[in-house]
Amino acid sequence: MTGEGVRWSGQDTTTDDVECITLGADLSLDETAWERIRESHNRLTRYQGEQRLIYGVTTGYGPLANTIVGSDHSEALQRNLVAHLSAGVGDPLSREQTRATMAARVSALSRGASGIAPAALNQLLTCLNANALPVVPAMGTVGASGDLTPLAHIAGALMGKGWIRHGDGDPEPAAAVLERLGLAPLEPGGKDAIALVNGTSAMTGIAALNDRLADRALRWSTLITVAHAQALRGRREAWHSAFGNLRPHPGQQKLHRWLGILDEAPPDAMTDEGQVATDALQQLSAPIQDPYSLRCAPQLLGAVADQVDWHTQIVTTELNSVTDNPILPETLDQALHGGNFYGQHVALASDALANAVITLAVHAERRIARLANPRLNQDLPAFLTGSETGLHSGFMGAQVTASALLAEMRTQATPASIQSIPTNGDNQDVVTMGTIGARRTHHLLALLYRILAIDALMAVQALELRAEPHLRSEATAQMMAWVRARSPSLTSDRALSEDIEKTAEAMRSPWMVPADLELSHQAD
Structure with a gap:
């Protein structure tokens, strides 16, 4: 099973697929999925240029969404989201659970309504296939605004923060593993960070x-x-x-x-219907x-x-x-x-x-x-x-x-x-x-x-x-x-x-x- 890869179009993911990926199979997306991802990112870029009000892109987060954040602070806003959410505690998720979480996040983002940059999604996919797995503390998510905390630890590792277990090795600084793989640390912009951390992918992958x-x-x-x-x-x-x-x-x-x-x-x-005994008090053997x-x-x-x-x-x-x-449906010219x-x-x-x-x-x-x-x-x-x-x-x-x-x-x-x-x-x-x-x-x-x-x-x-x-x-x-x-x-x-x-x-x-x-x- 692990010798065969899994290829998704972004619309046909199964629990069998996730288990296969968990056990070591590579994951790839077909061209139709990548095209949807590019188009979604292009819509977001246009909305940013038009200075539209978009949660987590031009505003703060949670109850701080009443703060408008200008484009000159866009990259800092995305970095800070990952930083403040990286507050998980306890033993880490297993390698299998982490791979399942990463696969579930790829599946959600591959549908092309999240505005993530293709390069950011590819960083996640590349680390998954290289078995470079972020160390993700298991506790700290309430599963309401998605699995913010565990997904933030994954996003942080893609950015060179935190820790990664490469293959069967012990945890290493994430930046060192990325360098060994020939990957530059991700620099999230636009909606990249919120697209990576905002979703049900930890609970769904484990489920x-x-x-x-x-x-x-x-x-x-x-x-x-x-x-x-x-x-x-x-x-x-x-x-x-x-x-x-x-x-x-x-x-x-x-x-x-x-x-x-x-x-x-x-x-x-x-x-085994049997017959009624002639003696009403006769005892059966069983x-x-x-x-x-x-x-x-x-x-x-x-x-x-x-x-x-x-x-x-x-x-x-x-x-x-x-x-x-927010979501960016291809059928509507707005962020919902x-x-x-x-x-x-x-x-x-x-x-x-x-x-x-x-x-x-x-x-x-x-x-x-x-x-x-x-x-x-x-x-x-x-x-x-x-x-x-x-x-x-x-x-x-x-x-x-x-x-x-x-x-x-x-x-x-x-x-x-x-x-x-x-x-x-x-x-x-x-x-x-x-x-x-x-x-x-x-x-x-x-x-x-x-x-x-x-x-x-x-x-x-x-x-x-x-x-x-x-x-x-x-x-x-x-x-x-x-x-x-x-x-x-x-x-x-x-x-x-x-x-x-x-x-x-x-x-x-x-x-x-x-x-x-x-x-x-x-x-x-």
Whole structure:
């Protein structure tokens, strides 16, 4: 994937594109995008020559917009904007999050309604492709006038201020890295600085990464659920597509298809009607229905699927939007002042996705608990010990870790989008906290993948202990081989920390999923 570049026209950005760029692919814009950018900059230059009143170009910022700034102070106005906004604190965004933020900003500016100089945008694009990534403190944005603070740290690095991490190296002074790349520090003029810093690109870039990670986690959850059903001899009647036909939520219908494909069970084989006993008090050997973690899988995972799809829709629209202020529409001969920088859409979508991510974790933790408990796991050994139960404790410690991870996720369940705190002299009197929401969801996904790793390790161990290959589908057989390539069978107690982390990291990667997991794409 990283060997292939991504080329945008400025109107067709996807979350898959952003993930690809995050993983190292180069980004380029086609000539139609560059033409729109040039025309937009030319309109701004003409408006400046006509001495039009344009926020952030001929006025001060925020509540100081009542100050008219003459053309002789234009460059200083742009420099000062970046300087005063470079007030972020805390640990920096990861390399992946920074690349995603830069890519999202390129996408917004490439639509040609921001007035940025082509050279300024090219500086951003060149640094991205050179993997010269500004050090961006993660905290300090309220997501209202866009992501002013993190984007200011990026703009400052393009100007030779602050710090840049080049490749896998440690942070260096930005000016030194630019010089090594043969780039002169950017000298913003016109609307360059405000176009670079005013927009939702940090929350949107991070949300794009979350989008792909959540979609992948849903697919893994589906496959692992199938493995549980096979290991626990579950009744697949509840997965019959007739349920989705009578309750036609798109996500639920999708999950009926996915489960059928991965389980390789034709619809007519998913029924087990049985007969009424002649003795009304006769006891059956087992209930005719499974617990909800199996029986309600299409409904639970289907609801998550609908949330992921909605998140994808919101973030894709935002990636293909102009999100700064003012805007310079090509259809109007004026600069319009408004609020496209306001990140409410992404804030609400991130919070909704966070709830869906925690729901996946709840489901996985219950699956883990059922496999660990000898009263519930259909005669498998307690905690799936490979031998000498009692002397060895199997996955006992790993189950405790899964419980702790879920608890940690639940402590972070408070939505960010309702935490509005007026700021900026009450100019920003309602704010979105969208970037806090996106960052929180990103952290929740990291915890979820560790729970899914424990779940996958245990599901594979259970299938091996069951020793009934006829119960396995091709998809679960491939999952077993995939897991065993990273973690050997647990025949005696050993430390599982590295196995869990290694498996979780591999599960996050789009390049390392079992081939049959992608069968679910056929049913999308």
